[in-house]
Amino acid sequence: MRAAAGRLRHGVATKSENAIHGLPRARHTFALGSSRSKAGACKAYRRCLQRRCKATLLVQATASPMVTSDLGPAPTPPPTEPVEVEYDTFQVAPNVQLLRGSCRAERLKYEVEYGLKRGTTDNSYLITSPGAVVLVDVPYEAYKEKFVEALSAQAPLPSLTHLLITHLDPKAIPTLELLLLTRRNQQRQQRQQLQQQEGGQQEGQAVAPGAAAAAGSPGSSSGSGGQGEAPPLPPLQVVLSNPALKLLESTLGSPPPGSPSLLSGVQLQVAGRSGAAVAPCGPEPGDQLQVFLAPTPRWPDLLLSYDPANRILLSSKLFSAHVAPRDKPYDEGGWEALEEDWRYYFDCMLAPSAKQAAAALDKLDLVPVARQSAAQEGELAAAGGGGGGRPRRVNKTSAALRSFFRSLLGLPAPKLSPPAPPTDPASEEQSSSTTASTATATSSLPQLPVCQLLPLHGPLVSSSLAVLLLSYRNWIQQQLQAAASGGTAAVLYASAYGNTAALAQAISRGISLGGVAVEAVNLETASLEEVAAAVGRSQGFVLGSPTLGGHMPTLVSLAMGAILRDPGARGLPCGVFGSFGWSGEAVDEMAGRLRDAGFGFAFEAIRVKFKPTAKDLLLCEESGRALAAAIRKRARSREMAVAPGSRALTASGPQLAMGRLVGSLAVVTARDEDATAAMLASWLAQASFDPPGITIAVKRDRPLGQLLGGGARFVVSLVSEGRQREVMRRLSGPFAPGADRLAGLDTFPSPSVGAPVLAGAASWLECEVAGRLEAGDHTVLYAQVLDGRVVDEAASTAVHHRKVGNHY
Ligand SMILES: Cc1cc2nc3c(=O)[nH]c(=O)nc-3n(C[C@H](O)[C@H](O)[C@H](O)COP(=O)(O)O)c2cc1C
Numbered sequence: 071m072r073a074a075a076g077r078l079r080h081g082v083a084t085k086s087e088n089a090i091h092g093l094p095r096a097r098h099t100f101a102l103g104s105s106r107s108k109a110g111a112c113k114a115y116r117r118c119l120q121r122r123c124k125a126t127l128l129v130q131a132t133a134s135p136m137v138t139s140d141l142g143p144a145p146t147p148p149p150t151e152p153v154e155v156e157y158d159t160f161q162v163a164p165n166v167q168l169l170r171g172s173c174r175a176e177r178l179k180y181e182v183e184y185g186l187k188r189g190t191t192d193n194s195y196l197i198t199s200p201g202a203v204v205l206v207d208v209p210y211e212a213y214k215e216k217f218v219e220a221l222s223a224q225a226p227l228p229s230l231t232h233l234l235i236t237h238l239d240p241k242a243i244p245t246l247e248l249l250l251l252t253r254r255n256q257q258r259q260q261r262q263q264l265q266q267q268e269g270g271q272q273e274g275q276a277v278a279p280g281a282a283a284a285a286g287s288p289g290s291s292s293g294s295g296g297q298g299e300a301p302p303l304p305p306l307q308v309v310l311s312n313p314a315l316k317l318l319e320s321t322l323g324s325p326p327p328g329s330p331s332l333l334s335g336v337q338l339q340v341a342g343r344s345g346a347a348v349a350p351c352g353p354e355p356g357d358q359l360q361v362f363l364a365p366t367p368r369w370p371d372l373l374l375s376y377d378p379a380n381r382i383l384l385s386s387k388l389f390s391a392h393v394a395p396r397d398k399p400y401d402e403g404g405w406e407a408l409e410e411d412w413r414y415y416f417d418c419m420l421a422p423s424a425k426q427a428a429a430a431l432d433k434l435d436l437v438p439v440a441r442q443s444a445a446q447e448g449e450l451a452a453a454g455g456g457g458g459g460r461p462r463r464v465n466k467t468s469a470a471l472r473s474f475f476r477s478l479l480g481l482p483a484p485k486l487s488p489p490a491p492p493t494d495p496a497s498e499e500q501s502s503s504t505t506a507s508t509a510t511a512t513s514s515l516p517q518l519p520v521c522q523l524l525p526l527h528g529p530l531v532s533s534s535l536a537v538l539l540l541s542y543r544n545w546i547q548q549q550l551q552a553a554a555s556g557g558t559a560a561v562l563y564a565s566a567y568g569n570t571a572a573l574a575q576a577i578s579r580g581i582s583l584g585g586v587a588v589e590a591v592n593l594e595t596a597s598l599e600e601v602a603a604a605v606g607r608s609q610g611f612v613l614g615s616p617t618l619g620g621h622m623p624t625l626v627s628l629a630m631g632a633i634l635r636d637p638g639a640r641g642l643p644c645g646v647f648g649s650f651g652w653s654g655e656a657v658d659e660m661a662g663r664l665r666d667a668g669f670g671f672a673f674e675a676i677r678v679k680f681k682p683t684a685k686d687l688l689l690c691e692e693s694g695r696a697l698a699a700a701i702r703k704r705a706r707s708r709e710m711a712v713a714p715g716s717r718a719l720t721a722s723g724p725q726l727a728m729g730r731l732v733g734s735l736a737v738v739t740a741r742d743e744d745a746t747a748a749m750l751a752s753w754l755a756q757a758s759f760d761p762p763g764i765t766i767a768v769k770r771d772r773p774l775g776q777l778l779g780g781g782a783r784f785v786v787s788l789v790s791e792g793r794q795r796e797v798m799r800r801l802s803g804p805f806a807p808g809a810d811r812l813a814g815l816d817t818f819p820s821p822s823v824g825a826p827v828l829a830g831a832a833s834w835l836e837c838e839v840a841g842r843l844e845a846g847d848h849t850v851l852y853a854q855v856l857d858g859r860v861v862d863e864a865a866s867t868a869v870h871h872r873k874v875g876n877h878y
Pocket residue numbers: 102103104108111112115141142564565566567568569570571615616617618619620621649650651652653654655679680681
């Protein structure tokens with residue numbers, strides 16, 4: 071192995087584009103088909119469309135459609151897939167508990183287009199203060215019983231005074247239902263107990279002192295001394311955004327005839343303005359949870375909440391990650407251990423809504439400060455410091471931290487977008503007939519010291535707080551810059567079961583990696599005006615649809631009509647894709663209508679049977695990059711038409727000098743299930759003797775970064791002198807999406823990684839990624855060498871010589 075590593079040379083080889091294939095790091099895991107009969111399935115899907123929500127994505131499925139009908143074979147019932155979940159509670163501040171449901175073995179079946187399988191957590195928080203017990207968020211239904219049990223152990227449910235919902239997913243509705251039902255039952259029991267006690271007192275029986283208070287209701291202690299019926303308990307105040315309110319009303323608000331609405335015992339309060347105070351969170355009068363509206367196209371109901379007493383941001387989907395840390399709830403291992411997870415979540419979930427994410431963060435001037443130890447927090451709280459969270463204590467630290475991290479990341483000014491013009495509070499106000507609007511809007515941006523980010527999913531952010539905050543701004547900035555310089559592509563899709571959504575996500579990744587920003591539009595929730603506006607803002611688009619009943623669903627057809635009617639859309643590069651079960655007409659219909667209207671396709675129509683495999687997702691990612699390339703090419707030719715020669719490349723002195731750096735010419739390969747990736751590389755170097763280690767620099771816009779995440783394994787074949795011409799010719803590209811880049815080259819699988827080794831290479835190495843460093847437009851991967859062989863003792867390694875250092 072060491073002999074093989076010793077074949078690394080600094081020099082030679084490719085001037086080529088490094089023909090990197092990318093793979094998603096893992097496949098998503100949801101199953102397909104439907105448990106329903108033809109009629110049931112159609113009804114479910116129609117209901118989904120009518121409600122314009124993703125509730126029917128809950129339908130479980132199987133990949134073996136067997137039953138026939140006049141719609142075609144209907145899917146068979148699904149195997150029930152038990153999901154193993156755990157439930158834990160942790161104290162994260164003197165008066166704040168984390169209630170955490172986690173699923174490690176496999177991620178839960180949601181956010182189906184999210185490609186990782188590192189487990190996930192659903193985080194809820196309980197904030198207790200004098201006179202208020204505030205629950206923040208309820209988890210998905212897989213956790214519902216354990217959640218209600220864990221919550222009841224922390225606080226009797228009737229004692230809950232507020233429920234703050236930062237995001238309401240249809241899959242959390244059953245949990246909310248159980249919570250409200252259990253609370254109502256517990257209230258009834260309490261009331262009966264109190265009545266019995268009242269009766270007992272009247273009959274002269276002894277009542278244990280404080281028995282009513284032990285029942286746990288804020289109303290109960292005050293009511294225990296009265297005569298007659300026990301006083302009614304105060305209603306639960308549910309604070310949420312207007313879109314969440316609509317979902318709540320359309321589900322729990324309309325119970326079956328004869329049963330009382332679970333919402334009758336709650337008071338709904340719409341968070342109408344950013345900065346509004348909605349619930350107590352500490353002992354002092356000013357200790358009020360503030361809410362900030364943070365809607366994105368994907369999550370139109372999103373709220374962020376700031377707890378000034380504990381200096382905590384309840385960040386909902388922002389700063390989340392789908393990873394389930396063991397035992398400890400925090401970001402153990404820090405930035406190094408979790409950067410990839412946070413970044414991947416951002417790329418999948420927030421990059422397509424970068425503008426909205428920027429707008430949300432611009433509403434808060436967050437200042438990172440150090441977290442106190444639990445003991446210190448306790449002392450400070452006891453001393454009336456509310457957890458020590460007062461700005462005067464922390465400004466010095468925060469300024470130093472901010473400037474340190476800003477310089478570390480080479481970041482510009484902290485603001486992402488120009489300050490918004492003063493808003494008319496009325497325009498931001500969200501209306502609701504059932505609500506009492508909140509008060510106390512901020513007029514300017516006060517600094518908000520923050521020592522913890524408490525997200526909906528994944529680890530709580532403490533040790534990596536400053537760097538994650540700044541990285542978010544950096545990532546958002548990159549997206550906005552891509553949109554400004556490379557343009558935007560609209561990714562329009564509908565998906566009943568998540569399969570087409572998974573394709574849309576992979577295409578979006580490819581587009582982003584190709585240097586073009588993505589505006590994702592879910593046709594189930596967007597209006598036709600929004601569709602037209604998104605296409606109008608874009609320089610290219612893709613359209614995705616499942617086949618249902620032999621056609622594309624009506625909403626896709628309507629969206630298509632909106633595009634065809636828009637004269638500005640003519641000539642935009644585009645592409646179509648979709649998942650199907652047996653006939654797959656939708657993709658042909660879309661392609662046919664666009665072709666007839668004169669549109670040009672950046673890639674071949676993508677049709678995937680049911681659930682996409684790793685290979686399908688790789689094809690999608692490459693197709694996304696092809697669309698990005700078409701968009702950039704079109705922009706360049708327009709630019710050239712205006713100012714010919716404006717983009718001529720001129721190499722500077724340093725670039726010429728850097729061109730004299732040389733590296734070994736290698737072929738890097740990796741495998742993921744049915745997909746194989748290969749790239750030409752020459753920016754390789756030995757980095758460690760013991761353990762043996764190497765580095766590879768991979769350009770950021772290559773999908774290889776996704777392929778080679780932490781712990782990923784790959785193979786390096788060092789090309790032998792004399793073969794560089796042949797290898798470079800075959801691997802330099804350009805390649806059509808899905809093309810086999812190793813076609814025509816002899817290979818064999820490496821013994822343990824199983825990725826292809828180039829036959830006749832000077833040597834080969836099997837490696838495992840052990841670290842990543844973001845470096846300018848490349849990512850430097852540090853990998854430990856697991857195994858290796860010298861294939862040809864006599865061969866020397868080919869070296870890549872270049873003239874200039876501004877390309878390979
Ligand atoms: C009610 C219903 C009707 C369907 N009709 C067809 C059809 O006519 N032709 C076909 O190829 N697949 C059909 N399918 C299968 C879907 O296209 C397939 O499940 C696809 O993966 C769904 O993609 P999605 O997850 O993006 O919604 C049907 C599925 C359902 C539930």
